Amino acid sequence: MTQTIRLTAAQAMVRWLSLQQAEDGSRFIEGVWAIFGHGNVAGLGEALHAHRDALPTWRGQNEQTMAHIAVAYAKASGRRKAMAVTSSIGPGATNMVTAAAVAHVNRLPVLFIPGDVFANRAPDPVLQQIEDFDDGTVSANDCFRPVVRYFDRISRPEHLLTALPRALRVMTDPANCGPVCLAFCQDTQAEAYDYPVDFFTPRVWHIRRPEPDARELAEAVAAILAAKRPLIVSGGGVLYSGAEATLLDFARAHNIPLVETQAGKGAVDWEEPLHFGSPGVTGTGCGNKLAAEADLVIGVGTRFQDFTTGSWTVFSAPGRKLLSINIHGYDASKRAAQPLVADAKVALERISAALDGHRFADPDFKARADWFALTDGIFSQPSGNELPSDAQIVGAVGRVADKNSLVMSASGSMPGVLHVLWRAAQGGYHMEYGFSCMGYEIAGAMGIKMARPAREVICLLGDGSWMMANSELATAVMMGVPITVVLVDNRGFGCINRLQKATGGAPFNNLLDDAFHVNQMNLDFVSMARGLGAHAVKAASLSELEAEVVKARSATVPTVIVIDADPLPGTGAGGTWWDVAVPEVSDRPGVNEARKGYEQGIKAQWLVN
Numbered sequence: 001m002t003q004t005i006r007l008t009a010a011q012a013m014v015r016w017l018s019l020q021q022a023e024d025g026s027r028f029i030e031g032v033w034a035i036f037g038h039g040n041v042a043g044l045g046e047a048l049h050a051h052r053d054a055l056p057t058w059r060g061q062n063e064q065t066m067a068h069i070a071v072a073y074a075k076a077s078g079r080r081k082a083m084a085v086t087s088s089i090g091p092g093a094t095n096m097v098t099a100a101a102v103a104h105v106n107r108l109p110v111l112f113i114p115g116d117v118f119a120n121r122a123p124d125p126v127l128q129q130i131e132d133f134d135d136g137t138v139s140a141n142d143c144f145r146p147v148v149r150y151f152d153r154i155s156r157p158e159h160l161l162t163a164l165p166r167a168l169r170v171m172t173d174p175a176n177c178g179p180v181c182l183a184f185c186q187d188t189q190a191e192a193y194d195y196p197v198d199f200f201t202p203r204v205w206h207i208r209r210p211e212p213d214a215r216e217l218a219e220a221v222a223a224i225l226a227a228k229r230p231l232i233v234s235g236g237g238v239l240y241s242g243a244e245a246t247l248l249d250f251a252r253a254h255n256i257p258l259v260e261t262q263a264g265k266g267a268v269d270w271e272e273p274l275h276f277g278s279p280g281v282t283g284t285g286c287g288n289k290l291a292a293e294a295d296l297v298i299g300v301g302t303r304f305q306d307f308t309t310g311s312w313t314v315f316s317a318p319g320r321k322l323l324s325i326n327i328h329g330y331d332a333s334k335r336a337a338q339p340l341v342a343d344a345k346v347a348l349e350r351i352s353a354a355l356d357g358h359r360f361a362d363p364d365f366k367a368r369a370d371w372f373a374l375t376d377g378i379f380s381q382p383s384g385n386e387l388p389s390d391a392q393i394v395g396a397v398g399r400v401a402d403k404n405s406l407v408m409s410a411s412g413s414m415p416g417v418l419h420v421l422w423r424a425a426q427g428g429y430h431m432e433y434g435f436s437c438m439g440y441e442i443a444g445a446m447g448i449k450m451a452r453p454a455r456e457v458i459c460l461l462g463d464g465s466w467m468m469a470n471s472e473l474a475t476a477v478m479m480g481v482p483i484t485v486v487l488v489d490n491r492g493f494g495c496i497n498r499l500q501k502a503t504g505g506a507p508f509n510n511l512l513d514d515a516f517h518v519n520q521m522n523l524d525f526v527s528m529a530r531g532l533g534a535h536a537v538k539a540a541s542l543s544e545l546e547a548e549v550v551k552a553r554s555a556t557v558p559t560v561i562v563i564d565a566d567p568l569p570g571t572g573a574g575g576t577w578w579d580v581a582v583p584e585v586s587d588r589p590g591v592n593e594a595r596k597g598y599e600q601g602i603k604a605q606w607l608v609n
Helices: 009-018 042-048 064-078 091-093 097-105 140-147 156-172 188-189 214-226 236-241 244-254 285-293 343-353 365-381 391-401 415-421 440-451 465-469 472-479 494-501 525-531 544-551 589-608
Strands: 006-007 030-036 057-059 082-087 111-117 149-154 180-185 192-198 230-234 258-260 295-301 321-326 338-341 405-407 428-429 456-462 485-491 535-538 558-562
Touching: 006 009, 009 042, 009 156, 009 180, 009 188, 009 192, 030 042, 030 064, 057 472, 064 082, 064 091, 064 097, 064 428, 064 440, 064 472, 082 415, 091 097, 091 111, 091 140, 091 391, 097 589, 111 188, 140 149, 140 180, 149 156, 156 180, 156 192, 156 338, 188 465, 188 544, 214 321, 214 338, 230 244, 236 244, 244 343, 244 494, 258 589, 285 405, 285 544, 295 343, 321 343, 321 365, 343 405, 365 391, 365 415, 391 456, 391 485, 391 544, 405 415, 405 440, 415 428, 415 456, 415 494, 440 456, 440 465, 440 472, 440 485, 465 485, 485 525, 485 544, 525 535, 525 558, 544 558
Parallel strands: 030 057, 030 082, 082 111, 111 180, 149 180, 230 258, 230 295, 295 321, 321 338, 405 428, 405 456, 456 485, 485 558, 535 558
Antiparallel strands: 006 192
16 A cells, blocks of 8 residues: 655645755755745745755745846756745746746756646635636736746646656756746645655656767768868857867867857867857857858857857858757757757767867967957056946956856846957856846856855946846845956946947937936945945956955955946957848938948848858
8 A cells, every 4th residue: 555645735845846866966956946925925935944954945035036046056057956936926926937038048947836826716816816808727827838848737736746757857858958837826735635655755867968860970970071161169058968078179189160159158268279269249250250161060059049140141151061969959950950969978979989080170270369469459458537348347357367267147248248258267157148138147146156156256247237136136145145246337228229329220218328317317336235235346447346356255245346337339359240120211311321231231141041
């Protein structure tokens, strides 16, 4: 006879989650971020309190940003570990939808457990319930469906017996990895059920490494042997596969240069001679030169986002071929690529063995040296009283960074500046540029530090992102998670202001000075940060910024360093065309002129494709 244990559904969920193990024997779900409300405090709240020693619960300040912590933690853990996030029903749940989209686009495991309506429908409509006039089964949590890999509604206690293993299967599947939503009806959370004791047997979740198909492998090897000027595009899949050393060995063995995407940057140390930086819109000059000349583009773990490809114009050599090594067939087959569906590490090892020592001619190492000489000049300090550019600020931080420094960001100017200019040590870069979510930065930095406590985590963000979401700085103070935040104040959305002007538009509604206002905006970011409990200073110069970054390494609370910046200059080097549609008809001459340039870009786009 099967032994059972009587538990509420919430108690069963928490107990089961606490027993699931990563491959190193630690908890796979490291902990639960929770903001309680009427939809989860009585059920899940009671269960989490009872299991607080086995499964920690942490309190965030905002449902979206505490979920961003979980997203960043999963990314920084290489998808080997994850966190859960719970909220009440209604706005608490819908606040998390944006973070779920961040996790979905970036293929990262997060377990979302929003409270839901009453399964028995007796008190309907309950507080914060969304009522669909034509569908009685819909709740606000159905908003999660497009932005998670697996969705389930727990409306009976026994649903957990199938829903929980399915959730962890998705979160640990290297091909279909992504966020999961288990919408938990609030009355079901409190209902008791006789669960089989065996259900709570600890389990280790292994990450599989799929071998390549023999035919696809042979075709990939043949394509490489037929090439004259191959180029590797290293994506985030290299990091998730743990294939950094394998990729470097492969490149060196066959003398193939490489460039890194935003998600893949940091797989190889910038000082490696075969590392030519980045491709595409935020590409280095030497990297885009190789991209334009390559007759075979070898994508490894990349989904070929438009920034990587220059909206599919940067890989422009006549007759060039595309070989895509990816864990998922969807990504491997994009743009009529020759697919090799396999784990990145295994695929590179198998290809290298089959190439049997075949080597290609040297790439243009002089172009690489010239690029770094050029960027040394860009990093130079400004003269007089002029405000520094974003690039000069990045250069100042870079001058005092070391091999232990990890720089991160997500939106605005910094992703472009950092991708093209930052000289990342191996493992020293973290960019959320799949969804490029404003407000991810501070929460994300905290999640990275929790996953990699030995690294110095430096968050670079603009004043726009700061204003959008800074509340988890207080959580980092409360939990003693020391991060360094470099807050670049250019008085508005400087990146989009530049794009607006580049497409012929008038400066409008981006910089504070170009927005409608009755009272002048004079924002005191230092006081804001101090009010949240952080150590905060204003750097009056680049040299002061450098000194404060060094000081922050010994801090036990987060440090915020504010520095004023000029919103107008771009990076000053690198880059290529990006498909941003310009109006076909306008009264503005600047727009009409920009439209001519846009049409030339479109023509080149179709010629390449």
